[in-house]
Structure formats: structure tokens, C-alpha cells
Amino acid sequence: MNSELSTVWDKIQAMANSFFTLLPNIVLALIVFTIFFFLARVIKRTVKNLTRHHRQARNLGLVLGRLAQGTTILAGLFIALSIVIPSLKAGDLVQLLGISGVAIGFAFRDILQNFLAGILILLTEPFQIDDQIVFKSFEGTVEQIQTRATMIRTYDGRRIVIPNSELFTNSVIVNTAFENRRLEYDIGIGYGDDIDTARQLILAAMRETAGVLPSPAADAIVVELAGSTVNIRARWWVNPPRRADVLDLQDQVLTNIKNKLTANGIDLPFPTQQILFHDQTEATDGDRAHQREGWAAGKGDVPQPRSISYALRHLADIHSQHIHTQHNGSEDGNRHSIQQAQSDQ
Structure with missing residues (x-):
């Protein structure tokens, strides 16, 4: 038991000694990486300031600034790793970076696709910042063109984030591309x-x-x-x-x-409809040479048009005649019943 504890303690001491031995290198690596990190931000800001007053080169300045920042941070990371692990060579780092790049490419295919599309949009400039564009059902002013997505501000005060791959592969209407x-x-x-x-x-x-x-x-x-x-x-x-x-x-x-x-007396009419009541009882129904509803009447005898009031009166007359017939029939039946009863007596 004591021997096992002694072995564990020796390993802990060895790890501590190794850490304290590497501590100066770790501190120096952190200092170097921090310097490169802030240097990358300065480089990015400098590139943006150089192209800020030129509208045509502003998007290109964004691309170059971000690429310079990423390259500087990557170089600082390589140097910091070389300080912490002196046995690590530059070739090993490049090989590791290549293998990792393939794995990352498969894992983050959509992200890399949007990144490449954003780079192409910034370089080719089909639209620029402050342009007003229409993409599918979205319309607004371009606020930012990032390497992953483009942000537009709608006219009613909303922000829409559109992946760059969709913008690059679909049609976009740029309303402010020309002066007029x-x-x-x-x-x-x-x-x-x-x-x-x-x-x-x-x-x-x-x-x-x-x-x-x-x-x-x-x-x-x-x-x-x-x-x-x-x-x-x-x-x-x-x-x-x-x-x-x-x-x-x-x-x-x-x-x-x-x-x-x-x-000046010019009429601005609203939509109107003309309703034609078609009489299905006419003998000329379906004959285009004589039918008056929908086509011009031809030569020969043409049925006279019937108004709605005429049709209503005609229906009323038929109804009254029907009632009168029923009433007379009931009176005749009553008289016949009375006469039959008297004869029976």
C-alpha cells in the first residue's frame, strides 16, 4: 500500500516539475499569442480605414481585413505552440492542419460553403452595403455583408439574416444599383x-x-x-x-x-358586371343565329326580350289561376256533396 502511494506521489511530483519547467514557456507563448491577437485587430482596422472612403473598395477592404486578421492569428498560434513544445516542427503543424482541415471540411460543409460564397460576394460586388435589395419575399437595406451571412434591415424595422450561399446561387433584385x-x-x-x-x-x-x-x-x-x-x-x-x-x-x-x-371630366369607373337572364324555355335556345343572350341576333324572327317585371307578373298570373282553379274545384265539390245528401233524404 505504501509503495503504491509512493509511486503515485512520484508521478504527481514529476508532473508538477514538468509543469513548472514549462511554465516560463507557457507564459511566453500566451504573451506572444496575445501580441499577435491584438496585432491582427490592428491590421484589420487599418485595412478597413484605408478603404472606408471608397464605396467601391469598401467590401474588398472587409475581405482583406478579415483574411489578414485570420492569417495573423494563425501565425501567432503556430509560434506559441512552437514555444510551448520545442520539439514540434513546422512541417508537423502543416500536416496536422491539413488533416484537421479535411475533417472540418466534412463536418462544417455548409459553413464553409457560406464562407466561400461570402468571399465571392464581397469580391464581385453584385450589391453593396446600403443597397436596397429584394430576395424572394424579403426586401430591405443591406446592413452587413459578413463572410457567413448577409444582414438586411426591412422597411418596417426588422433584421433578416440570409446565408450567403443562397444569395450567391439565387436571383437578387438590386433596386438601388443605378441612379435612376x-x-x-x-x-x-x-x-x-x-x-x-x-x-x-x-x-x-x-x-x-x-x-x-x-x-x-x-x-x-x-x-x-x-x-x-x-x-x-x-x-x-x-x-x-x-x-x-x-x-x-x-x-x-x-x-x-x-x-x-x-x-376635366374623365371618368374613373369601378368594375361593373352585366347579368343576362337566360330563358331556357325559348325554342331558339342554343341557336346562335337567333339567340339574343350573349350573341348578336341574326336575320329572321328573333324572340322578343322579356323583362324581369314581365316574368314576375307572368308567375303571379299562373299562381293566381292555380289558386282560382283550386277554389272553384272545392266549391263544385261542396255543391255536389249537398245535392247528393238531399237526394238521399
Whole structure:
């Protein structure tokens, strides 16, 4: 028993002696790694500051800053391990890093895919920070483009985090990619209104609205002969194309168009429906040459149209005749019963 305790105590003493022997190296390694860690942050901040005033190079500065930070921290880690374990060679570290990289690649495939997609997005710049984009059902302003995900702020004050791999492999609408943007809205006028007059009034209303660009010029084209309206599409250009400015200018343009059209007697009808009551008892039912409901009547005898009031009166007459027949039948039956009783007596 005493020998076993003695063996355990000797091992503890050996471990303690080894720790105290390595303690200076451990402290030195921590100091070196801390220096490299703060140096990496300084390098990242310096790269970002160099590209901060250039909008086109700002995303590239983010990429280079993060890569420089990661490389510096990795170099500090290698040096710190070499100080703690002097027998560890650089080749062993590279080999260990390669094996670990393969394992990590299989385990974190989605993370690495998003990372590579984020690097490509930052380098190719399909959109930039502060751009307003539309991705599937999401729309908002780009706040951050990180190496893993992109964050956008919606117009109602919410944050959406979208993985970079989805942004890179799917279609994205960038509303602020260019300086000017064209807006459009369909306006329905009555079939009895003059199209040219309505067109000129719509163009005048757009030209008189402050904020509508004179070049490219606004236009108004007929796009549809709808069920109850003739639809004219008003199109105008704005600058800048940001969401708040677009909505404000659209409000002014549509208000001016509505006021100008109504002031000049142009009708803005609402949808209407025409209901045709089809008489299934007519002999010409289904004959397109004579049927009047739905098709123009052809030559020859055409059934006269019947109004709803006529149909109601006709039904009332049939009902009254039926009641009268029943009443007369009951009176005749009563008289016959009385006569039969008198003859029996």
C-alpha cells in the first residue's frame, strides 16, 4: 500500500516539475499569442480605414481585413505552440492542419460553403452595403455583408439574416444599383372617354409633379381593354431610387393624375358586371343565329326580350289561376256533396 502511494506521489511530483519547467514557456507563448491577437485587430482596422472612403473598395477592404486578421492569428498560434513544445516542427503543424482541415471540411460543409460564397460576394460586388435589395419575399437595406451571412434591415424595422450561399446561387433584385429608376401605374378610364385627351392629361400631371425627371421623359401607353375600363399605363423616372423617396413621389404623382382627370371630366369607373337572364324555355335556345343572350341576333324572327317585371307578373298570373282553379274545384265539390245528401233524404 505504501509503495503504491509512493509511486503515485512520484508521478504527481514529476508532473508538477514538468509543469513548472514549462511554465516560463507557457507564459511566453500566451504573451506572444496575445501580441499577435491584438496585432491582427490592428491590421484589420487599418485595412478597413484605408478603404472606408471608397464605396467601391469598401467590401474588398472587409475581405482583406478579415483574411489578414485570420492569417495573423494563425501565425501567432503556430509560434506559441512552437514555444510551448520545442520539439514540434513546422512541417508537423502543416500536416496536422491539413488533416484537421479535411475533417472540418466534412463536418462544417455548409459553413464553409457560406464562407466561400461570402468571399465571392464581397469580391464581385453584385450589391453593396446600403443597397436596397429584394430576395424572394424579403426586401430591405443591406446592413452587413459578413463572410457567413448577409444582414438586411426591412422597411418596417426588422433584421433578416440570409446565408450567403443562397444569395450567391439565387436571383437578387438590386433596386438601388443605378441612379435612376422607372415607376409605373395602370389607370383605368371609361370607354366613353377620349383616350388622347386622357393621355395628355396624365402626361401633364406627371410633368407638373416635382421630382419626376424630365429625361428620360415620362410616357403613357394603352396596355389593356379591360372589362369596364381602358387601362393606360403611366410611367415616370425618379432619382434617387430609394424606397422612401419612391413611395412619396408615387403618392404625389397619383394624386395629381386623379385630380386632373376628374377636373376635366374623365371618368374613373369601378368594375361593373352585366347579368343576362337566360330563358331556357325559348325554342331558339342554343341557336346562335337567333339567340339574343350573349350573341348578336341574326336575320329572321328573333324572340322578343322579356323583362324581369314581365316574368314576375307572368308567375303571379299562373299562381293566381292555380289558386282560382283550386277554389272553384272545392266549391263544385261542396255543391255536389249537398245535392247528393238531399237526394238521399
